[in-house]
Amino acid sequence: MSNETAPNSSNGTTIPAQTNDSDLAATFATDDKPIPKEESSLLNKILNEKLNSLNEGIVEISKQQLDPASPLYSNQTFESLRLKQPLIDALYQMGFQQPSKIQEAALPLLLCEPPQDMIAQAQSGTGKTATFLLTMLNRLDPEKKFPQCICLAPTYELARQIGEVAKKMAKNMPEIQIRYAIKGENVSRGMPIAEQIVIGTPGKMLDWVVKFRLIDPSKIICFVLDEADIMISQQGYQDQSIRLHNQIIAAAPNCQCMLFSATFSEAVFNFANQMISDPVIITVRRQDQTLPNIKQYFVRCRDRSDKYRAISNLYCSLTIASSIIFCYTRSSATWLANQLRATGRDVALLHGDMAVMERAQAVEDFKNGKYKVMITTNVCARGLDIPQVALIVNYDPPVTFEEHPQPDYDTYLHRIGRTGRFGKPGIAVNLADSDITMSFVKSFETYFGRPIEPLDDRDMDQLDKIEKETQ
Numbered sequence: 001m002s003n004e005t006a007p008n009s010s011n012g013t014t015i016p017a018q019t020n021d022s023d024l025a026a027t028f029a030t031d032d033k034p035i036p037k038e039e040s041s042l043l044n045k046i047l048n049e050k051l052n053s054l055n056e057g058i059v060e061i062s063k064q065q066l067d068p069a070s071p072l073y074s075n076q077t078f079e080s081l082r083l084k085q086p087l088i089d090a091l092y093q094m095g096f097q098q099p100s101k102i103q104e105a106a107l108p109l110l111l112c113e114p115p116q117d118m119i120a121q122a123q124s125g126t127g128k129t130a131t132f133l134l135t136m137l138n139r140l141d142p143e144k145k146f147p148q149c150i151c152l153a154p155t156y157e158l159a160r161q162i163g164e165v166a167k168k169m170a171k172n173m174p175e176i177q178i179r180y181a182i183k184g185e186n187v188s189r190g191m192p193i194a195e196q197i198v199i200g201t202p203g204k205m206l207d208w209v210v211k212f213r214l215i216d217p218s219k220i221i222c223f224v225l226d227e228a229d230i231m232i233s234q235q236g237y238q239d240q241s242i243r244l245h246n247q248i249i250a251a252a253p254n255c256q257c258m259l260f261s262a263t264f265s266e267a268v269f270n271f272a273n274q275m276i277s278d279p280v281i282i283t284v285r286r287q288d289q290t291l292p293n294i295k296q297y298f299v300r301c302r303d304r305s306d307k308y309r310a311i312s313n314l315y316c317s318l319t320i321a322s323s324i325i326f327c328y329t330r331s332s333a334t335w336l337a338n339q340l341r342a343t344g345r346d347v348a349l350l351h352g353d354m355a356v357m358e359r360a361q362a363v364e365d366f367k368n369g370k371y372k373v374m375i376t377t378n379v380c381a382r383g384l385d386i387p388q389v390a391l392i393v394n395y396d397p398p399v400t401f402e403e404h405p406q407p408d409y410d411t412y413l414h415r416i417g418r419t420g421r422f423g424k425p426g427i428a429v430n431l432a433d434s435d436i437t438m439s440f441v442k443s444f445e446t447y448f449g450r451p452i453e454p455l456d457d458r459d460m461d462q463l464d465k466i467e468k469e470t471q
């Protein structure tokens with residue numbers, strides 16, 4: 001969930017209004033002190049070497065796909081999963097050699113008759129998108145020129161990304177067409193939509209189905225909620241997603257509903273379970289939710305200026321592969337981007353206040369490698385699949401506000417999951433510039449049961465040791 005739209009979060013100011021905690025306020029406040037030049041750190045060394053090893057990612061991936069304990073493992077082939085041949089051909093063309101665990105577990109159930117509803121949880125970057133897209137593509141009738149599958153995602157960027165993957169998978173089935181129901185896409189009243197798959201954000205989709213009646217809900221055979229936990233629980237998405245679901249189920253009671261996410265809190269899971277009928281359920285134990293290929297660290301900073309020094313210091317490492325820096329608010333992201341740009345550093349900026357075209361351009365430039373660093377908010381925490389992202393920095397920790405600031409576990413998991421895609425090695429670094437931020441880091445460590453180790457940029461031995469452990 002983007003804190004940008006979170007009900008209790010600050011929206012554009014640097015310090016959340018709800019908290020009086022001076023430590024936390026300091027964490028989010030801005031700082032414009034000059035960076036000491038002599039602060040060139042050994043941290044660069046470890047990260048440089050670690051990031052250079054990313055080229056070996058492919059070897060590691062195949063190793064992981066052979067390890068039964070890995071979420072990438074399968075002893076099945078795509079041929080054994082009831083998929084149509086043109087889809088199998090497309091998967092091989094995309095470089096997919098064998099299914100991942102979620103694909104192997106879910107696809108045979110999703111493709112059997114009668115269609116089965118599903119709530120599925122699987123770790124970030126392990127192939128959920130392909131799971132639901134293959135189901136839709138396999139099930140729809142390409143000869144029928146009207147929408148048969150609807151997929152909802154929380155952001156413009158994610159909807160587009162899902163569409164791009166769908167197009168690659170449908171490459172050998174040219175009759176299949178995909179349409180986006182997102183900001184900037186316009187329709188004319190009375191001009192029904194002919195594309196078989198419509199992917200979009202909830203508000204726009206609701207307009208097209210209910211207000212403009214351009215999509216006939218009785219003809220929908222597959223309904224997917226990606227990032228389903230926020231789609232059914234968070235203000236801003238919940239009303240529209242549930243209303244759409246109800247409309248479709250009322251008109252097409254046999255429509256197959258699929259809810260996918262890397263995170264489902266117990267309450268949201270129970271709600272999802274009531275919402276759809278007799279679903280097949282796939283979940284992941286909490287201790288397995290964070291992946292071992294993503295090594296987690298924290299850098300203890302003295303104060304705000306030390307934190308800015310750390311990020312400046314990290315910059316050389318950040319630009320070796322691609323990296324994403326998460327800030328708490330739009331204004332703190334903008335501030336950090338401006339600070340770095342003012343010192344000649346090149347970064348992309350993406351947040352929810354930007355116009356759609358600017359957002360699309362920022363993602364494109366980052367994906368293409370024009371920018372190696374993207375500074376953003378939680379708007380990019382979920383779903384974004386950019387395989388070359390090797391490093392995540394939590395400049396500000398993910399927090400929720402319920403009277404007091406609390407660690408936001410789900411967002412932590414989604415943020416660090418922007419690296420380590422499909423088994424690639426990744427690094428997540430938390431910058432902790434206050435006691436409360438440090439306590440959040442400890443909470444993330446305890447909650448997920450995975451170590452978040454200290455990085456001390458002055459301790460050579462320690463850095464060498466960490467480096468060996470991550471190889």
Ligand SMILES: Nc1ncnc2c1ncn2[C@@H]1O[C@H](COP(=O)(O)OP(=O)(O)OP(=O)(O)O)[C@@H](O)[C@H]1O
Nearest residue numbers: 096098099100124125126127128129130383385422
């Ligand atoms: N069977 C496969 N073989 C090889 N690569 C795969 C396979 N399945 C998916 N991938 C690749 O893995 C990456 C991550 O997949 P995907 O985006 O579907 O993850 P996800 O589970 O939806 O993650 P998130 O929870 O972050 O949204 C993508 O780049 C995708 O192309």
